[in-house]
Amino acid sequence: MKNLRHGEFFGQTHKTLHFDGLTITDTEYTHPFVDWHYHENPYFTFLLQGNMTEGNKKEIYDCSAGTLLYHHWEDAHYNIKPDIFTRGFHIEITEKWFKKFQFSKDNVEGSFNIRIPDLKLLTYQIFKETKLNDISVELTINQLLLNIFSQLSHQKDHSQKKPIWVKHIDEILHERFTEKLSLTELSKVLNIHPMHLSRDFQKYFQCNLGEYVRKLKVEKSLKILNDFESLSEVALECGFSDQSHFIRCFKENIGITPLKYRKILK
Numbered sequence: 001m002k003n004l005r006h007g008e009f010f011g012q013t014h015k016t017l018h019f020d021g022l023t024i025t026d027t028e029y030t031h032p033f034v035d036w037h038y039h040e041n042p043y044f045t046f047l048l049q050g051n052m053t054e055g056n057k058k059e060i061y062d063c064s065a066g067t068l069l070y071h072h073w074e075d076a077h078y079n080i081k082p083d084i085f086t087r088g089f090h091i092e093i094t095e096k097w098f099k100k101f102q103f104s105k106d107n108v109e110g111s112f113n114i115r116i117p118d119l120k121l122l123t124y125q126i127f128k129e130t131k132l133n134d135i136s137v138e139l140t141i142n143q144l145l146l147n148i149f150s151q152l153s154h155q156k157d158h159s160q161k162k163p164i165w166v167k168h169i170d171e172i173l174h175e176r177f178t179e180k181l182s183l184t185e186l187s188k189v190l191n192i193h194p195m196h197l198s199r200d201f202q203k204y205f206q207c208n209l210g211e212y213v214r215k216l217k218v219e220k221s222l223k224i225l226n227d228f229e230s231l232s233e234v235a236l237e238c239g240f241s242d243q244s245h246f247i248r249c250f251k252e253n254i255g256i257t258p259l260k261y262r263k264i265l266k
Contacts, residue, residue: 001076002037009090010034010079017130019138021097022145024130029086034079042105043092044148045069046123048265049226050086054079056111066223068114068123070152075111089127091145101146108152115174116155117215118206121253122148124222124261128254131264151206165190166204169197177216178239183209218253221246225262234258 007016007023015026029052045054047067054061054069056077061069071077098105114120126144129137168190173181186209187194198209205212217238228234235246250258 002035003074004037004039006041006094007092008039009088010037011088015130019141021094021100022141023090023092023094024126024141025090025092026130027088027090029079029081029088031079032081032083036076036078038074038076039071039092040073041092041094042073042108043071043090044123045071046089046091046120046127048087048089048127050081050084052079052081052086058110059113061113063113064223066120066219068120069111070108070114071111072109073105077111089123091123091126093145101142103146103149108149114152115170116151117212117219119148119151120219121215124254128256128261128264154206162204165192165197169201170205173213173216177213177220178237181213214249215253217246218250221250221258222254222261225258226265231258 004010007018007025009025009027010031011027011029013025013027017024026048029050045068047063047065049065051065052063054063054077056075061067063069093105095105122144126141129140129144134140169186172186172189183194183198187197190197201209201212207215217240221234221238224234224237228237231246232243235243238246240246240249247257250261254261256264
């Protein structure tokens with residue numbers, strides 16, 4: 001089985017950034033099939049464009065644009081790519097980085113698909129930062145990455161304590177975030193009191209219901225931004241009331257306008 005060393009990824013890497021303990025790559029995947037292999041360091045894969053399938057010893061993931069995967073160090077996996085343009089963004093973290101910030105890499109174990117919209121939006125921000133000519137880029141990326149690991153650790157600590165309705169409402173919101181939802185309707189479906197839902201949602205999702213839904217909408221817009229010429233069409237497809245509301249929410253979460261982000265992506 002092939003062991004990929006620091007900074008190695010299958011495909012054509014168009015840009016590599018080296019910071020103190022981090023290697024960040026922007027890579028076009030060119031191999032239709034990559035056999036079982038593992039990496040010497042833990043890393044994130046963020047699919048910017050296209051599709052692929054990834055399998056490890058526990059699960060198989062059908063990945064589309066916007067998929068965020070975490071790979072623990074030396075966890076074996078394989079990849080299958082269809083005959084379309086597919087582009088991935090990788091954040092590889094060395095032992096040096098973990099030690100510098102006094103965080104054990106074993107605090108986050110295994111390889112898994114991250115569905116939390118807030119963490120995906122933080123990763124989009126990291127990607128954006130790598131495209132800006134800013135002297136504070138390393139400082140900003142370290143801050144965003146520590147935020148991601150902090151939330152992943154929080155999720156791990158509370159994963160065994162969550163009531164059943166937490167998983168259920170997350171599934172509902174991921175499926176229906178473009179629709180008009182009401183607190184009373186959600187409460188009836190979950191069979192819990194609206195006051196209980198309103199009070200405890202923040203506890204498990206670190207934001208209120210409205211904020212969570214807006215994050216899901218912005219996340220979807222980032223996936224389809226290049227699929228539509230008009231921003232109003234993107235806004236409508238993602239469930240925003242109008243283009244102005246979309247632009248405002250996008251900038252609040254990503255830090256720049258959708259048009260500026262579209263230029264960066266290209």
